[in-house]
Amino acid sequence: MLIDTHAHVNSEKFAGETELIIENAERAGLDAIINFGDTMEASFECLQLARKYDICYAGVGVHPEEAFLLGDEELARLAEWSKDPKVVAIGEIGLDYYWEKDQDKRQLQRTVFIQQLDLARQLGMPVCVHNRDAHGDTMNILRKEGKGIPGVMHCFSGSLEIARELVDMGWYIGVDGPLTFKNAAKLPEIVKAIPLERILVETDCPYMAPVPMRGKRNEPAFVAFVAEKLAELKGVSSETVCRQTSLNAKVLYGIV
Numbered sequence: 001m002l003i004d005t006h007a008h009v010n011s012e013k014f015a016g017e018t019e020l021i022i023e024n025a026e027r028a029g030l031d032a033i034i035n036f037g038d039t040m041e042a043s044f045e046c047l048q049l050a051r052k053y054d055i056c057y058a059g060v061g062v063h064p065e066e067a068f069l070l071g072d073e074e075l076a077r078l079a080e081w082s083k084d085p086k087v088v089a090i091g092e093i094g095l096d097y098y099w100e101k102d103q104d105k106r107q108l109q110r111t112v113f114i115q116q117l118d119l120a121r122q123l124g125m126p127v128c129v130h131n132r133d134a135h136g137d138t139m140n141i142l143r144k145e146g147k148g149i150p151g152v153m154h155c156f157s158g159s160l161e162i163a164r165e166l167v168d169m170g171w172y173i174g175v176d177g178p179l180t181f182k183n184a185a186k187l188p189e190i191v192k193a194i195p196l197e198r199i200l201v202e203t204d205c206p207y208m209a210p211v212p213m214r215g216k217r218n219e220p221a222f223v224a225f226v227a228e229k230l231a232e233l234k235g236v237s238s239e240t241v242c243r244q245t246s247l248n249a250k251v252l253y254g255i256v
């Protein structure tokens with residue numbers, strides 16, 4: 001039992017190999033893969049994968065690096081897709097100041113982030129948040145505009161203080177490949193300090209493959225390496241980590 005809670009199997013890096021990648025995931029013991037859209041087109045591709053493969057679920061949304069002001073038409077389309085039982089979240093949404101240095105475009109990212117938080121609230125959906133080098137603004141927006149919305153801070157890169165605040169908000173911390181890296185910095189200490197009941201494991205594939213696959217194309221099956229590292233850090237069995245993180249994902253995303 002294991003869930004890759006954040007993947008992009010629709011990526012062109014998997015073109016022509018979708019069946020193989022999904023078989024690999026099944027062989028590795030995964031019972032779900034949640035693919036997240038970063039554009040409207042990619043969101044629709046994730047929905048199509050979810051309709052085609054039992055193991056696939058989808059999140060729909062516009063990523064900060066792809067941010068554009070959402071009109072009524074886009075918001076209506078996201079809402080329509082969300083009605084599909086295999087669509088489990090609005091995401092990935094958030095802020096990315098690592099790639100975006102322009103102040104006007106950062107403002108646009110904040111606006112589009114808030115638009116999608118509002119949408120999630122209206123639809124009663126959880127959110128998957130991407131935050132890179134924008135911890136202050138992301139948390140400010142979540143404190144003000146995210147009230148009552150459940151979610152996960154995916155690919156967590158913040159401080160222990162932020163992790164604790166998110167846990168207090170009832171949120172989850174998503175960990176992936178970087179947890180297994182030698183230069184993982186403070187992340188191992190953070191996962192040791194927060195309850196396993198609040199952690200999700202993910203790959204963010206095709207990027208950021210965990211050790212021992214680092215540098216290769218990442219895929220959902222490799223989430224097992226993240227789970228193993230988490231078990232080692234927590235001093236529990238891999239089985240416990242797989243069972244608990246799967247349960248966490250099922251609770252957050254309402255997967256039965």
Ligand SMILES: [Zn+2]
Pocket residue numbers: 006007008036092204
């Ligand atoms: Zn992602």
